[in-house]
Amino acid sequence: MLVMRGIVKQFPGVRALDGVDLEVEAGEVHCLLGQNGAGKSTLIKVLAGAHRPDEGTITFNGREVRPGSPVDALRLGFATIYQELDLVDGLSVAENIYLGHEHSNTGFIRKRVTNGYAADVLKRLGHPEIRPATEVGGLSPAAKQIVSMARALSHDARLIVMDEPSAALAHDEVGNLFRIIRELTAQGVAVVYISHRLEEIREIGDRVTVLKDGRTVAVGLPAKNTPTSEIVSLMTGRNVEYIFPDKSTKSPPGEVVLRVEHLTSPGAFTGVSFEVRAGEIVGLAGLVGSGRSEVLEAVYGARAASGRVTLMGSVLPRRTTTAVKRGMGLAPEERKAQALLLDQSVTANITLGSLPGFARFGWLDRARERTEARRLVDLLGIRPPDPERAIKTLSGGNQQKAVLARWLVGGRKLLLLDEPTRGVDVGARAELYAVIRRLADEGIGVLLVSSEVPEVLGLADRVLVLREGTVIHQGDADELDEHRVLDMIMEGSAAR
Template structure:
């Protein structure tokens, strides 16, 4: 185990080194968590101090989610101890965690869509007198919290189900602040945010730590860790392999080696170039969706990867969903292999189009079904006999893809819910590999995926293109679009404002285009 004592370092926050030198508020010692047939945590140590941003790193499946659920009271440790202010505590349930000052904002947001913003913020600790809820007071307090978070456009009486994923995250954060938390745990909080919203999130985190609140921050974006973090604890295979590393003193390459056990190159797979005589596979002409995007035209040839760059809300995801038939276009045409698509998703899938959606858990996977069922979902007809599903054939087809993609754990019987984010993404890709897609639409394919799995997914996407598929990739990370794609289409406010080879435009030019509609 690596144990690095914090040293004073230069920082944009002048009191950072002083704050992180304080005595720990929260300690976890030798935490073990066993599930039937598996040990998810195997002696994890974590120490969090007041006013610091303590980053928790590790590959998908390293044990991060289990650890924070143990802190949040959702899981009970098999052994080990948790201390608050040096005193052992038992966190029997989420309410107990909140009483101890521990608030958690999960990657899969736990807001209730049918309730208002104010009702969500005070859910479980309602403001009431004599059994009567003090709604006016709750609304006033909610406005103050949202003002503090820089989101006055979200009103207390608005139904949470009408908010974007980023808006729902703000509500979750406001709920944490309403409990006067001493430590706030944030699980991939920037994953659903665009660059401007990420900046606002970082501002909020710095304000919290300036007030003495500790933040446990989980992110796969190592650049973000560099910008925001004070210290780092690294998990691998359910164990602490590095504890309390000072961010400024730890090279990125060292972090990657600790997480993966090997060096991982940031280089994207080579772009072999698309043959000049490669036939168009997907042709989109003047496609529009009323009030969202208009006049989008693009052609993707066999073996080509086209990247769509743009801010969250620019219409990127809706373009993919309309091509896939999940949304009905206001106007325009979509052709695959020269044949016009008519109809919805069934027609698109029959024509060879596959979609891996942005929200893989809610839109792409059947979380409580086994891996094999998720992989064969689009090809039931091939594995059916006399109209009945042949589960043996399903398992065999899925097992072949699991081995080819190195999906871990390798069991096809596990429920999709139990897989890490990177392996869930592999399962989605495996579905379309089994199907034999001619066109593959990928929306945020590496969101919430660690650096090791990310490199594997890049290689897989490139391999699919090299095998003749036409691929469109949407990503909020501009370097990912530029590094992976052959050609880039920049979307701003529902319109395509640039199209050209990825090698002929840089990140700054793309940012100018998505923010201003032109290159400064």
């Protein structure tokens, strides 16, 4: 169905794509893999008409095409679901789904008809509970992902690109996503599937193409039979997907940094109590919607809640500014919407939470600011290694590193990390794991949320398991394994 040959795309100082090839057959799930910065996003933007290639050809159903804009791509039959969702928060669900191809009559949008069609698409996706008239800005990240998928389906596309579609979905929602993909491919629709979760590739994929440094290093590998070690090695030169720091040499935890008592936020979680000690990593495990991220928001002061939060022996008022001043930092799940100033430089984003520390007589010491930003860029391996580059030009994984770097400036007592490796490639995970572990070893308390159970168990010293807003288990991470945790969060049974 699709043949891309010798695709080259250059930006000032960067050759993002250097002769990339991609072949996708009708009715298959073709998995596109590569580290952050390998060229995956640039390639799909070329296909989506957002970038024009400098060299190379695109053939679709035997005819050479050259989409000059996203509208051209949609008309050709290409639809793209981006990792960073391109929804309009101020519009309704139905208005987002049919944005650009509205149902109208004599110039007026037919809202009832549009809402009806939107309801049909959402029902097809298995989410009839999402109301077409609901404003998108009020939806959860998982619900927004479903709306973005509904938009792609509304165009009756013949080729759909899905960039990390499961990143914000719970386990049962991922199963529903795979059901929809199988229905589409059975109808001859081709799906290009991008994910850092290699177990998903094994389950849903047919063939695999691997990119590295803007070049194609493998084409048409069988998704189900190619060893994981081979795929990871092609992507990174390493042979493992998870490399967790050794816990056996860590020091015993110190004094209590954070104490949470009977924290309750109606509709999100109830009666949550726990402690985090200096030098300790505490992980929160549970499905999307179990209250994990909401607990972090409440601790940080960004969500209304009853109960008591104590940091270093002092009760915190419900204000984020106070939390930051007293030594708390939050790396949120939605980095673009909640953490980054996209038009500003990497330096500006890294130092945003610690600007008073770079002030002298009321003026910013730019030299010191740049020096510290450079140190953290090198420490975390942010690519490209240019602190003055606009952060919106970085890949998702490198943006996430910059968010984490922000809270490495100055002295922090407690770090709240919500999905710290979301969108981060397998090669960079180990670097982030090592940084998080080192920070804990230096005496910082860490409260961690992750959708990947192996990540929670591999990093955390203690684990809290949440289900439907309630803590159903607390204990040492070494006492649990992935199957027991999944059993608890799926079935609600406490560990024995």
